[in-house]
Amino acid sequence: MTTPLPISLFPFLLLIPAICFTICHANSNLLCIQSEREALLKFKNHLIDPSNRLSSWVEAYYNSRLGGKINPSLLELKHLSSLDFSNNDFSSIHIPKFFGLLQSLTYLNLSRAQFQGAIPHNLGNLSKLQYLDLRGNDLEPKSLQWVSGLSSLRYLDLSYVNLSEANDWIQVTFKLPSLLELHLSDCDLEDDPSLISANFTKSLVVLDLSFNRFSSVPKSVFSLHGLLSIDLRGYSLQGPIPDYFGNTSFLEVLDLSWNGLNSSIPNSLYSLNRLQFLSLGHNQLQGTISSAIGNLSSVTQLDLSVNQLNGQIPLSIGQLSSLEEFDASENQLNGQIPLSIGELSSLKLFDVSENQLNGQIPLSIGQLSSLEEFNVSENRLNGQIPLSIGELSSLKLFDVSENQLNGTFPLSFGRLESLETLDCEYNLLEGVVSETHFSNLTRLTTLKASHNRLRFEPNSSWIPTHFNFPQWLKFQKNLSYLDISYAGISDVMPTWFLNLPTQFESLDLSSNQLRGEISYLNVRNSVNLSSNRFRGPLPGVFPTLRFLILSNNSFSGSLFELVCNSFSGEFMEVLYIDKNLISGDIPDCWNDWPILDLLNLGSNNLTGKIPPSLWHLNLMMLNLRNNTMFGELPSTLQNPPDLIMFDISENHFSGSVPAWIGDKLSNLEILSLRSNNFDGHIPHKICDLQFLQNLDLAHNNISGVIPKCFYNLSAMATTKKTNNEISAGNVNYVNLEDPIYLNNVNAAPFYLKALLVMKGREDEYGSTLGLVTSMDLSANSLTGEIPKEIGSLIGLLSLNFSGNLLTGNIPDSIGKMELMESLDLSMNRLNGEIPPSFSNLNFLNHFNVSYNNLTGQIPTSTQLQSFENLSYVGNHLWGPPLTKNCTSKGSKVNWLYVSIVLGFVMGFWGVVAPLFFIRSWRHAYYRKLDHVGRKLYVSWATMGM
């Protein structure tokens, strides 16, 4: 009742039979009288008919729409009763005034015909008109007074007509004596201030006021006592749901979804015992679900999803004997799932995911013989999956993921022959999952069982760390999404698995201990084999593959076969082969990888130069870290990539740091050239990188001064960080065909991970990468003074200038960098005193100024006195924590060794500690933890790398 009318594909044709019927009714050979034939021809000649549809008056197609002028010759057709111009394109004209003279019309459909401007008032003269549809035109009437003349009207649709100036819409439409159905969806209607005491029609049964701009539910609705259907969906209603439903006791359909309603569910609503469809979803409703819900004895669809309802699901729900769909997902419901749900013999869908329900899944679910979808994911359910599950012969989806279910995986699953999707990830299930469980499930397409204690093996010998590859997969004919990551499987990858006749859409076997070689991956969309023990040459891939994650295995040989096979890369967006044993040069075949966004080849045995074609890609991430590559970076780039992260550290690259890095890579957030042979000066253009959060140029031969313009690095100069992660913008792991998560994968960006050196140790940052800011210029040949402008970078957590030739005083401004956790200025030629402002550095847990020419007393603060002597040796400093008044130069301690040990102790605490103090960060960080389950799910490819 609330669904829009279907679009007619052959709209114009309705006119022709209507004309012929009305004027040739008595004539068997369908010859029209001469004057009417001429009128029709004249009418035709004024139309624009791009595909010549009217040449033979036969059916045409929707895409060849008519336009042009509508000739008044139609007035010759004295008996015309039905006129349908819908789905055409009259964008140049107004609705013709002469339509008001077609006195015999009972049916007028001008919907979606692109008429413009005002509506002629004389349409109100059509007193025989029963059906008027003006939906979806670009009309802006100032008043609807003319409508009151349509005394026979039964159906009126003005949806998408702009009625913001027609303030009389209620006065007119609610009084039409014969009106049964009124559609005013998306008409820019606002609250009607004049509450009218008029006599409203008793006839109206269908009222659609969805997607308007009412700020509260219009009370006048409740004076239409005969209504069967009310549609008030859409984005605007605030405040309470009024408690007047006692007046509309015939109501069968009520849709108040997608608003901002924030009361409890009013009692009068529970009295609607004819209600069949009730949707209150996507509001901010509060309070509990009353046990009076049992009175809604006719209800078939009940949607309470995405609100703030709390309390228990009432036992009386068992009385809703017609209920087919119950959706209360994303609320704050607690308590147990009532046993009485077993009485809902018509139930097809039961979704209470994302609540706080506890207790067990009731045994009675076995009685739900019509049940197709059962989703209780993300609750706190415990106990076992009931054996009675095997009775649900219609079940297609069973999702119990992210609960605390324990016990074994019931054998009775084997009887669920309709099952398509089974998700039991993140529980405490244990025991054997074997062939017997799945051999009959021929429709299964999605199986998610990771993060349990399941053993995937056919025999029963329990060897906890050595699960076998699940042999029962052999008998699966339709499996297209398989995720058995983190499943503790330690086995050789069987050859039959790779040769299965069906093709996987998505395959995730990551973080197991699978061994063996893989020659070809017959997977259409995404593959994650990371963190296993695969070896041998890189596999060939199916030409449509978009994500290939092979990180952390022992693949060896060259990249040539994969990269230079012109079919591999056409659709590939993400290629991760880091942490393997790949050797040789990176081949120059990247022109065949047009949409590659993320490329990680770090920690292999690659050599040679960066091939020219790689610079032609519009990459967001390029990671070649820790190989033995060499050569200079090009001095200019024609089409610079869109890099967010550029990491070529730990190689043998040489030459100067090109200015285009600062000039052209304007989105760069992470830049690491660490441990290469770069020389020359730091280009000033780097100061233009306003998103740069991590700059690492350490361990090169860079000389010259530290640029003063560093204060321009605005991402380091703010303490406000908005994202705790760094996402690679438009690279979405969107699994469009994954039935369960269809609705929430769109917003699942691919998160980057980076290795950063802070506090003398290298750590991988992923879920907090966006919060980390660091600058490391250590072990170069930088000269001159530390510019005082550095003190503006108040967002920095780590600053390392050690092992250079810096002179002069330490700028006082560094004491303003209050978030600083790690500060290393050791092994330079700095003199003067440690500025007293350093006592403000309250988060400092790694500090080193050793081996300079510093003098004077160490300022006092809780932090500065907590470091060992070693942080200060090789200077002329005195005062606590130094035990002697004055340390002598020439201590035998190896400073590097010391800083690594200190760093190891402080490393993790260093990132976590400030999170406790900086509220917005802390919230961001923990919010992510809350949703970690779902996110892991949709961005699995970032796991285990």
Ligand SMILES: *[C@@H]1O[C@H](CO)[C@@H](O)[C@H](O)[C@H]1NC(C)=O
């Ligand atoms: C409503 O109708 C009744 C009789 O049907 C009439 O007496 C009364 O005046 C009407 N009220 C208004 C406001 O039109």
Ligand SMILES: *[C@@H]1O[C@H](CO)[C@@H](O)[C@H](O)[C@H]1NC(C)=O
């Ligand atoms: C399952 O968990 C419940 C409580 O959560 C506990 O009482 C029961 O012993 C557990 N069963 C098994 C088999 O671990």
Ligand SMILES: *[C@@H]1O[C@H](CO)[C@@H](O)[C@H](O)[C@H]1NC(C)=O
């Ligand atoms: C699979 O189906 C066969 C035939 O219907 C039946 O005998 C067998 O018990 C079923 N297996 C399981 C595990 O339910």
Ligand SMILES: *[C@@H]1O[C@H](CO)[C@@H](O)[C@H](O)[C@H]1NC(C)=O
């Ligand atoms: C660098 O790569 C080698 C293998 O080529 C690996 O053994 C080593 O652990 C890597 N180092 C780092 C810091 O990742």
Ligand SMILES: *[C@@H]1O[C@H](CO)[C@@H](O)[C@H](O)[C@H]1NC(C)=O
């Ligand atoms: C790295 O490659 C070189 C030749 O390019 C080879 O000699 C060496 O053994 C390789 N190292 C590893 C760890 O594979």
